[in-house]
Amino acid sequence: MNSRGMYYLCIVALAATMLCMADAGQAGRREFWSTPPKAESEERYMVPPPPFSEGIFPCSGCHKEMKTNPNRRILKEEHTNIVLKNHAEEERWCLDCHDANNRDKLRLVSGERIDFTEMYRLCGQCHGDKYRDWKVGVHGKRTGQWNGKKEYLLCAHCHNPHSPKFKPIQPKPPPLRPEYIK
Amino acid sequence: MSDKETRDKKIFRLTRRKALKGLAAGLGALAFPGKDASASVWEAFFQKNFRELGKPERDKILARLEKEYSAQFGKAVKVKATPPVEGVLFGYGLDLSRCIGCRRCVYGCVDENNQSREPQIHWIRVLRLEKEKGVDLEHAEHYYNPAKVPEEGYFYMPVQCQQCENPPCTKVCPVQATWKENDGIVVVDYNWCIGCRYCMAACPYGARHFNWKKPGLPAAEMNPDTHYLGNRPRPVGVVEKCTFCIQRTREPEGRYPACVEVCPVGARKFGNFLDPASEIRYAIENKRVFILKEELNTQPKFYYFYFT
Numbered sequence: 001m002n003s004r005g006m007y008y009l010c011i012v013a014l015a016a017t018m019l020c021m022a023d024a025g026q027a028g029r030r031e032f033w034s035t036p037p038k039a040e041s042e043e044r045y046m047v048p049p050p051p052f053s054e055g056i057f058p059c060s061g062c063h064k065e066m067k068t069n070p071n072r073r074i075l076k077e078e079h080t081n082i083v084l085k086n087h088a089e090e091e092r093w094c095l096d097c098h099d100a101n102n103r104d105k106l107r108l109v110s111g112e113r114i115d116f117t118e119m120y121r122l123c124g125q126c127h128g129d130k131y132r133d134w135k136v137g138v139h140g141k142r143t144g145q146w147n148g149k150k151e152y153l154l155c156a157h158c159h160n161p162h163s164p165k166f167k168p169i170q171p172k173p174p175p176l177r178p179e180y181i182k
Numbered sequence: 183m184s185d186k187e188t189r190d191k192k193i194f195r196l197t198r199r200k201a202l203k204g205l206a207a208g209l210g211a212l213a214f215p216g217k218d219a220s221a222s223v224w225e226a227f228f229q230k231n232f233r234e235l236g237k238p239e240r241d242k243i244l245a246r247l248e249k250e251y252s253a254q255f256g257k258a259v260k261v262k263a264t265p266p267v268e269g270v271l272f273g274y275g276l277d278l279s280r281c282i283g284c285r286r287c288v289y290g291c292v293d294e295n296n297q298s299r300e301p302q303i304h305w306i307r308v309l310r311l312e313k314e315k316g317v318d319l320e321h322a323e324h325y326y327n328p329a330k331v332p333e334e335g336y337f338y339m340p341v342q343c344q345q346c347e348n349p350p351c352t353k354v355c356p357v358q359a360t361w362k363e364n365d366g367i368v369v370v371d372y373n374w375c376i377g378c379r380y381c382m383a384a385c386p387y388g389a390r391h392f393n394w395k396k397p398g399l400p401a402a403e404m405n406p407d408t409h410y411l412g413n414r415p416r417p418v419g420v421v422e423k424c425t426f427c428i429q430r431t432r433e434p435e436g437r438y439p440a441c442v443e444v445c446p447v448g449a450r451k452f453g454n455f456l457d458p459a460s461e462i463r464y465a466i467e468n469k470r471v472f473i474l475k476e477e478l479n480t481q482p483k484f485y486y487f488y489f490t
Contacts (some may be wrong), residue, residue, distance in 0.1 A: 141448030145436035
């Protein structure tokens with residue numbers, strides 16, 4: 001090998017070493033207990049898939065063949081079990097949140113179409129305080145690691161989007177009274 | 183010296199003094215474990231306070247306990263002694279406006295931490311309070327049992343160990359079997375505890391519990407992932423308490439405590455106070471919080487919130 005080849009090889013090796021060192025330094029600086037820096041895009045959160053009823057998604061499975069009726073009405077044939085309750089039913093109906101042209105998407109007020117996995121942006125249009133708390137992990141349940149990656153739940157995992165108040169559940173049994181503890 | 187005197191010296195004469203000495207020695211010997219003493223019983227008997235142990239001794243004790251528990255419960259039991267992590271001070275938050283009083287946390291804790299099922303021991307107690315009266319502990323009810331929760335006009339406040347920065351319980355322990363670790367968790371060395379229950383009297387939150395009987399823990403329900411200062415099986419006659427699931431939270435995997443994971447409404451928050459990006463830090467910096475019985479200056483690291 002001539003001296004020039006040797007020279008280039010040295011340069012490449014040196015660059016590689018420095019890259020490795022810089023990388024190791026970066027990794028070493030973060031203590032394992034501190035929360036890792038936010039992912040590249042702020043708005044993406046680790047969420048499980050949306051809680052669709054069995055066999056209902058994709059919506060276009062049925063809706064593709066149907067003509068959209070944009071008039072506000074009470075649904076008589078299909079989706080009769082979906083009723084807006086305590087959720088601005090006077091002001092809104094289906095197509096305010098569901099996109100009329102692409103049924104597999106949700107629709108923001110701005111007209112932007114979003115996936116169901118980003119439904120927090122839709123809910124956050126009105127519930128901005130909850131959205132803000134949810135983003136920092138204070139509203140709603142989070143699982144994962146206290147010192148690392150956290151998994152969020154979507155709004156619909158806890159709240160039925162059409163009737164969002166949390167439904168009462170049966171409590172676990174009370175503790176025994178001391179006189180019954182043998 | 184005559185023959186008689188020499189003979190008298192060699193004859194054993196029982197005197198009152200000798201009898202008492204013998205009786206005392208005999209009773210003393212009875213107090214030692216003798217009946218079914220295996221080597222491990224003797225080792226446990228002469229074991230030092232956990233904080234005085236060197237690493238080789240500690241490892242030996244952990245190995246001995248693992249062997250004992252594995253035999254007792256018929257599965258491979260792990261006993262860890264992971265020390266506190268530098269730069270971590272654990273803190274807890276509970277959102278009173280979310281809690282619905284369903285007691286999932288109570289039983290999640292029992293399953294994780296190997297509490298006695300019979301007689302029953304719960305580390306978490308959920309109080310039902312009247313909305314009109316606010317946090318008025320005199321009118322708290324913890325035996326509530328309706329068909330569905332939450333009930334109209336009530337709110338719920340779970341109470342467990344508050345992991346005080348200034349814990350009254352550790353100060354009264356006559357043998358220093360309980361202390362506050364550097365990450366803020368108050369722990370008990372069950373092998374050093376003498377069962378005097380002074381700490382229970384000193385705790386203003388009712389967070390400590392006593393094993394009046396040998397804990398009834400079915401082998402099938404036993405959680406084999408244990409910590410020496412946390413959820414390892416307890417003997418009879420010692421005090422136990424919440425440790426923020428020390429066997430989970432101190433590991434590098436950083437799991438949340440069992441009560442946080444099981445809460446269906448996400449009312450429970452947990453994290454590192456010293457990490458500015460943690461959710462618990464955000465909560466106490468930005469939300470209205472209070473601590474229970476603030477006037478006692480126990481300085482709990484357990485914050486109650488109203489997030490609304």
